Amino acid sequence: MKKYVWLMYSMIAGWLFLAQSIEAQSKFQDVMQQRGLSEQDAIAALKVYQPSGKHDEYYVFASGGQSGQVLVYGVPSMRILKYISVFTPEPWQGYGFDTDSKEILREGNVRGREINWGDTHHPALSETNGVYDGQYLFINDKANARIAVINLKYFETSQIVVNPLFKSDHGGAFVTPNTEYILESCQYAAPLTNDYYPMEAYQDTYRGGVTFWKFDKEKGRILPEESFTLELPPYMQDLTDAGKGISDGWGFTNSFNSELYTGGIEKGFPPFEAGCSRSDTDYLHVYNWKKLAELAKDAKNVKIINNHKVIPIDVAVKNNALFLIPENKSPHGVDVNPNGQYIIVSGKLDTHASVYDFKKILQQIDNKEFVGKDSYGIPILDLKKSLHGQLELGLGHLHNSFGKEDGIVYSSLYVDSQIVKWDYKNLKIYDRVNIHYNVGHLEAMEGKSADPQGKYLIALNKLAIDRFLPVGPLHPQNNQLIDIGDKKMELLYDLPIPLGEPHQAASIRASKIHPEVRYPMGTNPKTNQPHIGKTLAGEEHIVRKGDHMYIYATMVRSHINPEHITVNKGDKVTMYITNVERAEDETHGFTIDHHDIHVSVEPGETAQIDFVADIEGVFPYYCTEFCSALHLEMMGYFLVKDPKKDYDWSQKSKIKNLSPAELQEEYKKITANNEATQRVVDALFAFLKENQASKYPTVNNLLEDAKDQYAKILPEKEKATKAYKENNFENAILLENMAWQYLIKTADSAIRAKDLLVNTLASPKSAAAKRGEGAFKEGGCSGCHVVGKVSSGPDVTGVLKRHKNAEQWVAEYVKNPESKFQEPYMKKLIEFFNLKMPNQNMNDQEITDIIEYFKWVDKNADFF
Known part of the structure; x- marks a missing residue:
């Protein structure tokens, strides 16, 4: 009998599951039909969809091109997460508007000139043993030859260094396997000094090069004094890659314009693009950077140009540290494979990919087997003896990124608008996929590291044309996500980038990135050190030193302290603002009207602003980030008076609309309200203490916030009591109001702490x-019903104990509320709340699930 019953239950469960599946499939088909989607479209959508609260597998850091920033988005969802401000002011984050970020930007001044834009091109992640370690990101500025350091602990730019020799640097940034050096290769040749030389002096005085920026990983800083540059001929160096594995210690930089052509359309010469593409080959530069680093330590091996060490070509050649190999005509990409043996070079004007074998290269170097020297005396290796082989891929081969499987690489074809999957060991093509349109760089997940992950690939396309809603002549760029996890590649998603040209991207597993969610209290995030202006709650003050005013301020929900700042016209003003919140994601912004100032102050951060109070008047300041229910009240006044003027004004008399008796009654009302609120707060603290909230760090942070606010209540109440006894009823009311605000802030943090603890x-x-729970929230139930509290409707805790056959009653009520309105109990509820429950059109499954949720609520009622 038991077996029969079990069998019947199994059959019923199976039928229910089948019915649900059929219903879900029917809905799925309806959505596909309504939106005109194919099955392939729907599958692609499922592959990239991330439900609310679920995180992506990978971070992608894409250069922001002409925006001078770095773009961060997640894969596979392609959701944009952040723009990291680097070379360009960015107002939301206050970058370039507060003093500390201005100092970072000013590190990037070139020859004394302010530069406030950049052309970011090639991001590079820090490495340990050739594997991305998630600590730092580096990015170059092609237009002004600069490198920036981004600390991934806070996703903040912490340093900008200017190349003292180069005028542009398409080839940067690239790192050595343990991030000993960041490599930056010159693009357009120019004199290394800042002197004028005519174009006729091109071959003699114009030069290229590769700069090796020494990086201190512990400090997170580039050390210019320990850095050096290898001088190279004016061949227009392009991209670079550092060796790894068996080629560790070597570097590879390709180039174009081995013809040394300089153009001159205006003089009647053929254009530059014609003259620099005559030869069948250009040069791949091969150099031993470890040997060069040792040479740079000896003053006799270097010359000093613009206070920077330069290893001349002849010194590098003499020490067997610099060589050339012919490469594809007008090459663009150069990429070292994960174990360091193979170097793949792409050619814009050659349909072939060339695969070099480092073992063959090293053998020729060891045997001093050279086919000659260039006009600058650099030994040239034999092309055929250096090659592992070549494979015809298609038109416009630009870049490469490695897959997880041994020998697999993905290449971009600009002219053919394709991604090609091929085997660089066996020289065999496996697959192609069309993209939209004219792809430049591409990035398979961690595809430039010693540990590529495959799975997804980003195509960074130059054109979008018809892919998105039209927005005028300036189209967005298009980053496309491609699934490379199966034998056949599949295009999944288009991401419009309306920011600049995302030239190249670097990707990393999300599990490797460990950013902080708040700063240690009083931190300057640009230096990761305590800020000189660190101010804690209770330490707010204003100091005058001559004509310089120093304001030490704090921000916390929902006030700025101080709230009144008065200075003289012409005063220099330095304002230190500390966000004293401990809660995650409680950012405050700060601005003073009419002063072109904006600061974003994250929890624990101290920011600094400096300006001159050069216009007279009254200027409100306020928090720009909506942070609490009393956000609009989070403001103050910056008052600038002219010390040369005599102001004819008198203090406005207080308006007394209420009689003393009415004021006393008002005071009693607010104190009674405060006492009621106090009881709620006390209950919250008791709950948190009873359930050991301090054991849970995230909960405890909110609890500490609540305690901070709570500590401010008693002083306000004591002042209010004193004012009341002195018959100063107006002040007593204002002070009790202030105590109420602190009570509300306390309750806000304590409730959040309680909710978090309950879920724990x-x-x-x-x-x-x-x-x-999802149906309860999405169906609109939570608009009137709050678990554990009476709100616009009754508390749902215990609802399953209020009626006979409660589950059935609740199901019927949710399905058809009007059917219960005439019941005596419901009549009283409707009269009390002056509200009738609307029909939310819940289906049977949703109702069943809501009842299960109510059971969970009742089971955990002690927590609510």
């Missing part, structure tokens, strides 16, 4: 209860 301590929800 409560028993796990079943799958049905989770669905029910």
Whole structure:
């Protein structure tokens, strides 16, 4: 009998599951039909969809091109997460508007000139043993030959260094396998000094090069004094890659314009593009950077140009540290494979990919087997003896990124608008996929590291044309996500980039990035050190030193302290602002009207602004980031008076609209309200203490915030009591109001702490209860019903104990609320709340799941 019952239950469960599946499939088909989607479209959508709260597998850091920034988005969702400000002011983050970020930008001044834009091109992640370690990101500025350091602990730019020799640097940034050096290769040849030389002096005085920026990983700083540059001929160096594995210690930089042509259309000469593409080959530069680093330590091996060490070509050649190999005509990409043996070079004007074998290269170097020297005396290796082989891929081969499988690489074809999957060991093509349109760089996940992950690939396309809604002549760029996890590649998603040209990208597993969610209190995030202006709650003050005013301020929900700042016209003003929140994601912004100032102050951060109070008047300042229910009240006044003027004004008399008796009554009302609020706060603290909230760091941070606010209540109440006893009823009311605001702020943090603790301590929800919670929120129930509290409607805690056959009653009520309105109990509820529950059109499954959610609520009622 038991077996029969079990069998029947199994059959029923199977039928229910089948019915649900059929219903879900029917809905799925309806959506596809309504939106005109194919099955392939729907599958692609499922592959990239990330439900709310679920995180991506990878970070992608894409250069922002002409925006001078770095773009961060997640894969596979392609959701944009952040723009990291680098070379360009960015107002939301206050970058370039507060003093500390201005100092970073000013590190990038070139020859004394302010530069406030950049052309970011090639991001590079820091490495340990050739594998991305998630600590730092580096990015170059092609237009002004600069390198920036971004600390991934805070996703903040922490340093900008200017190349003292180069005028442009398309080839940067690239790192050695343990981030000993950041490599930056010159693009357009020019004199290394800042002197004038005519174009006729091109071959003699114009030069290229590769700069090796020494990086201190512990400090997170480039050390210019320990850095050096290798002088190279004016061949227009392009991209670079550092060797790894068996080629560790070597570097590879390709070039174009081995013809040394300089153009001159205006003089009647053929254009530059014609003259620099005559030869069948250009040069791949091969150099031993470890040997060069040792040479640079000896003063006799270097010359000093613009206070920077330069190893001349002849010194590098003499020490067997610099060589050339012919490469594809007008090459663009150069990429070392994961184990360091193979170097792939692409050619814009050659349909072939060339695969060099480092073992063959090293053998020729060891045997001093050269086919000659260039006009600058650099030994040239034999092309055929250096090659592993060549493979015809298609038109416009630009860049390469390695897959997870041994020998697999993906290449971009600009002219053919394709991505090609091929085997660089066996020289065999496996697959092609069309993209939209004219792809430049591409990035398979961690595809430039010693540990490529495959799975997804980003095509960074130059044109979008018809892919998105039209927005005028300036189209967005298009980053496309491609699934490379199966034998056949599949295009999944288009991401419009309306920021600049995302030239190249670097990707990393999300598990490797460990950013902080708040700063240690009083931190300057640009230096990661305590800020000189660190100010804690209770330490706010204003100091005058001559004509220089120093304001030490704090921000916390929902006030700025101080709220009144008065200075003289012409005063220099330095304002230190500390966000004293401990809670995550409680950012405050600060601006003073009419002063072109904006600061974004994250929890724990201290920011500094400096300006001159050069216009008279009254200027409100306020928090620009909506941070709490009393956000609009989070403001103050910056008052600038002219010390040369005599102001004819008198203090406005207080308006007394209420009689003393009415004021006393008002005071009693607010104190009674405060006492009621106090009881709520006390209950919250008791709950948190009873359930050991301090054991849970995230909860405890909110609890500490609540305690900070709570500590400010008693002083306000004591002042209010004193004012009341002195019959100063107006001040007593204002002070009790202030105490109420602190009570509300305390309750806000304590409630958040309680909710977080409840989710930590409560028993796990079943799958049905989770669905029910979602239906409860999405169906609009939570608009009137709050678990554990009476709101616009009754508390749902215990609802399953209020009626006979409660589950059935609740199901019927949710399905058809009007059917219960005439019941005596419901009549009283409707009269009390002056509200009738609307029909939310819940289906049977949703109702069943909501009841399961109510069961979970009752089971954990002690927490609510």
